[in-house]
Amino acid sequence: MAFESLAGERIYVSQSAQTFLIGDYFSVYGLEDEIPMIYEWDDIKSYSELQNGVTITVSDGTVYHIPRNAFSDNLQLIRFRAIAEGQLSSANCRLTQRILPPKYNYCSVDPPEQSFSANCRYNEKDINSGSVANMHSRTGKYIVAIGLVIFAAVFLILAYFRGKLVENWFYYLPISAFCGIAVAVAVYLISSVIARLRFADYVKHDVSALEDTVIVIAHAGFAAVEQSVYTGMELIPWSSADYFFETKTTIVITCKDKSVCWIPKRVFPKNVQNDISSFISSRVQAK
Amino acid sequence: MKPTITIESSRNILGEYLLVNVVNGKGIIGICDTTRNPGTVRRSLFVGSESLVSISSPDDETSNRQIWQNSSIDKCKNVLGTKLKHVVEDYFYEGVPLAKAVQPVLEMLTDGLYIVHEGTAYPTDGAGNFFWNAYFVRHELNGTAPSIPAIGKNKVFAPAFLVPTQGFSMYSEKNISVAAARIKKGRRIGGLAYHLTGMFSALLSGHTNACACLARGEDFPCITIEPVSDVLYLHDEITDKDRILALSAPYAKLPLEAISRSVLENFLLNRRVSVPEFYPAIRAKADKPLVLKGGVKGISSLISDNIEKLPDAEMLASAFAISELPDEHLQLLLAGETKINDQVIISANYYESIVYACNFLQYKDKRRFIEFTTTILNTPALAATYKYVAERLRFEMDAKINELFKNIKESEDPIYVPIKEIAEKYLIRYHEHMEKSVNQYIGAEPELIIEAQPEPKKGKAKANESVEALARLRDGSGAAAPAEGEKEYSSLELAKKVANAPKPKHKES
Numbered sequence: 168m169a170f171e172s173l174a175g176e177r178i179y180v181s182q183s184a185q186t187f188l189i190g191d192y193f194s195v196y197g198l199e200d201e202i203p204m205i206y207e208w209d210d211i212k213s214y215s216e217l218q219n220g221v222t223i224t225v226s227d228g229t230v231y232h233i234p235r236n237a238f239s240d241n242l243q244l245i246r247f248r249a250i251a252e253g254q255l256s257s258a259n260c261r262l263t264q265r266i267l268p269p270k271y272n273y274c275s276v277d278p279p280e281q282s283f284s285a286n287c288r289y290n291e292k293d294i295n296s297g298s299v300a301n302m303h304s305r306t307g308k309y310i311v312a313i314g315l316v317i318f319a320a321v322f323l324i325l326a327y328f329r330g331k332l333v334e335n336w337f338y339y340l341p342i343s344a345f346c347g348i349a350v351a352v353a354v355y356l357i358s359s360v361i362a363r364l365r366f367a368d369y370v371k372h373d374v375s376a377l378e379d380t381v382i383v384i385a386h387a388g389f390a391a392v393e394q395s396v397y398t399g400m401e402l403i404p405w406s407s408a409d410y411f412f413e414t415k416t417t418i419v420i421t422c423k424d425k426s427v428c429w430i431p432k433r434v435f436p437k438n439v440q441n442d443i444s445s446f447i448s449s450r451v452q453a454k
Numbered sequence: 455m456k457p458t459i460t461i462e463s464s465r466n467i468l469g470e471y472l473l474v475n476v477v478n479g480k481g482i483i484g485i486c487d488t489t490r491n492p493g494t495v496r497r498s499l500f501v502g503s504e505s506l507v508s509i510s511s512p513d514d515e516t517s518n519r520q521i522w523q524n525s526s527i528d529k530c531k532n533v534l535g536t537k538l539k540h541v542v543e544d545y546f547y548e549g550v551p552l553a554k555a556v557q558p559v560l561e562m563l564t565d566g567l568y569i570v571h572e573g574t575a576y577p578t579d580g581a582g583n584f585f586w587n588a589y590f591v592r593h594e595l596n597g598t599a600p601s602i603p604a605i606g607k608n609k610v611f612a613p614a615f616l617v618p619t620q621g622f623s624m625y626s627e628k629n630i631s632v633a634a635a636r637i638k639k640g641r642r643i644g645g646l647a648y649h650l651t652g653m654f655s656a657l658l659s660g661h662t663n664a665c666a667c668l669a670r671g672e673d674f675p676c677i678t679i680e681p682v683s684d685v686l687y688l689h690d691e692i693t694d695k696d697r698i699l700a701l702s703a704p705y706a707k708l709p710l711e712a713i714s715r716s717v718l719e720n721f722l723l724n725r726r727v728s729v730p731e732f733y734p735a736i737r738a739k740a741d742k743p744l745v746l747k748g749g750v751k752g753i754s755s756l757i758s759d760n761i762e763k764l765p766d767a768e769m770l771a772s773a774f775a776i777s778e779l780p781d782e783h784l785q786l787l788l789a790g791e792t793k794i795n796d797q798v799i800i801s802a803n804y805y806e807s808i809v810y811a812c813n814f815l816q817y818k819d820k821r822r823f824i825e826f827t828t829t830i831l832n833t834p835a836l837a838a839t840y841k842y843v844a845e846r847l848r849f850e851m852d853a854k855i856n857e858l859f860k861n862i863k864e865s866e867d868p869i870y871v872p873i874k875e876i877a878e879k880y881l882i883r884y885h886e887h888m889e890k891s892v893n894q895y896i897g898a899e900p901e902l903i904i905e906a907q908p909e910p911k912k913g914k915a916k917a918n919e920s921v922e923a924l925a926r927l928r929d930g931s932g933a934a935a936p937a938e939g940e941k942e943y944s945s946l947e948l949a950k951k952v953a954n955a956p957k958p959k960h961k962e963s
Contacts, residue, residue: 174724
């Protein structure tokens with residue numbers, strides 16, 4: 168569990184005349200309720216945050232919906248997320264794509280004494296670079312495979328239809344290679360465009376993109392948390408990290424649940440950027 | 455922002471209490487999470503930037519906790535000033551109403567709901583040891599689980615055992631004599647405590663007063679502040695399911711319908727784990743145990759004698775677990791029954807019922823306790839409980855028990871073999887106790903007074919202070935020692951007194 172010291176949040180939903188109080192418990196006052204329904208977080212069966220708001224299903228089957236516009240501002244939504252996700256596990260959370268890792272990844276640890284830390288606000292370049300690199304880290308081997316398949320297919324087609332393989336293989340080979348490379352490049356470019364377009368999606372739907380973020384890289388773990396909810400004790404342990412990759416502008420750490428943590432290099436002084444890379448590589452496998 | 459304190463007065467079967475709602479509290483006094491190792495939860499009571507007492511446990515409601523001292527509250531004078539002392543004096547001596555007297559302390563708490571009440575506290579560790587020097591070493595204590603199995607979650611109890619927050623180097627028999635003299639003059643003295651876990655509270659003020667009450671064999675009244683941090687599941691008749699319907703603290707269970715919405719919202723929006731201003735310092739200090747400065751001190755024999763008379767954690771748990779135990783129920787228990795009219799008397803487990811009954815009676819009704827245990831020890835069918843019962847009888851000085859143990863010692867029945875050693879030790883103790891009683895009767899036994907107490911010595915001599923003070927209490931300088939020419943204790947005198955004393959009666963079974 169993490170973010171246990173954040174003060175609770177009170178959200179009033181005018182459509183359903185319900186008041187939600189979240190803290191150590193999840194509580195709901197109905198319109199005419201004298202006493203609220205109080206649930207322990209263990210009783211929350213599922214929590215999903217989609218574009219239209221937050222939906223919480225409790226163990227007795229009751230479903231509560233908090234629309235996006237019920238939150239007074241972005242800050243309240245961020246705090247709400249931090250408290251709720253800090254109490255839940257990945258198993259009962261369903262979330263839209265985020266810029267920052269979901270809060271259930273975090274655990275409370277000693278305030279890191281020796282660490283690299285910085286404040287930043289993500290920009291398009293950071294996210295694009297990271298996003299493209301992330302996309303290519305996932306699709307790279309498939310692009311190469313597609314290229315090889317096209318190469319082989321073109322070569323076989325030429326050999327079958329044109330014949331005289333022994334005499335003409337010298338011409339068939341570069342033509343096939345060109346076709347394979349061309350298709351691979353085309354797929355690469357399309358995936359890059361898709362990856363870049365996702366930034367617009369993040370900005371549109373993730374309120375964290377509009378807030379200052381604290382980046383921490385410490386012995387016990389790493390963090391990329393909205394400054395408004397960071398208490399100095401939350402880190403994702405290195406054991407949760409899967410691998411990392413580095414681009415010219417960004418370091419991206421991916422977690423086992425597929426969430427990612429973007430670390431823009433620009434927020435750290437130039438003389439420590441290499442130290443950070445080698446520090447991360449000593450703790451998690453590079454890709 | 456200025457702290458906002460709202461106070462409501464209420465009452466339950468344990469007595470009157472205040473329900474306090476703190477908003478914008480200064481957060482100087484509270485409990486924070488100082489966990490280091492995964493799998494073990496550590497909480498620390500802090501005042502300012504000092505961690506005073508730490509509690510460690512597996513994350514389980516029914517396991518006993520380890521408690522140890524980290525620091526002394528004397529180091530927090532810069533943030534506390536004399537506020538705690540004034541609270542105690544205002545309430546116990548000046549007679550200021552509780553709500554008004556505790557106000558300055560309430561403002562120093564972290565935000566949340568609290569129960570404040572006054573009751574008798576026991577300056578022991580719940581196992582018969584004097585409280586002030588019992589927590590240097592981290593160890594597990596009986597009765598420290600937040601949910602005590604014997605009492606259950608739904609019953610109320612007063613967390614009466616004390617954990618010191620002041621270093622034992624502040625133990626001074628001179629100061630105890632002064633406090634004892636105040637009691638003798640009719641002044642009311644007491645303490646102020648903050649609930650930690652289970653039946654244990656940290657004494658914030660009144661360490662010397664606790665010792666004085668103990669030395670005089672009197673109850674130690676103490677104001678206890680309990681944070682309300684738990685909830686209680688009750689059966690909801692509308693939905694026919696168990697749901698959270700009350701807030702829970704040891705001293706009071708608060709049904710939700712009895713709490714105003716603003717107070718309840720404050721409870722729900724405040725988190726159990728607070729992060730105080732000096733959190734890193736507190737966390738670092740929680741790693742270190744309190745170091746005892748100077749030589750090891752002894753405690754007054756008046757205190758060590760009286761401490762044995764105080765209830766232990768088991769006794770207190772049984773006392774709160776059982777609401778009443780009429781003779782009819784006791785007879786059924788002795789006959790091997792655990793139910794009356796299909797209702798469980800104490801527990802479905804027979805031996806557990808006997809144990810709880812013994813503890814309950816020992817705390818509530820000594821006469822019936824002695825009768826009940828005597829009957830048990832004379833019933834061979836209950837031989838499995840003999841050792842436990844004999845252990846419970848150990849510190850009760852009574853002629854009937856003396857006679858009983860005499861018979862056990864002389865008995866050749868093999869079922870008494872496991873408790874013969876206890877019986878022999880008891881007979882020796884009883885003899886010593888009688889000697890002391892006779893001495894007191896003839897005026898040779900010391901009594902605490904404050905006259906002619908020399909100032910405590912500094913440095914090396916300080917280590918001997920306790921011994922000297924004890925000697926003063928025992929001989930003439932500070933105590934009601936026999937005046938010159940007055941008769942001292944003699945064995946002949948004792949023999950005469952004992953011979954003239956009424957013969958102890960033993961109930962034959």
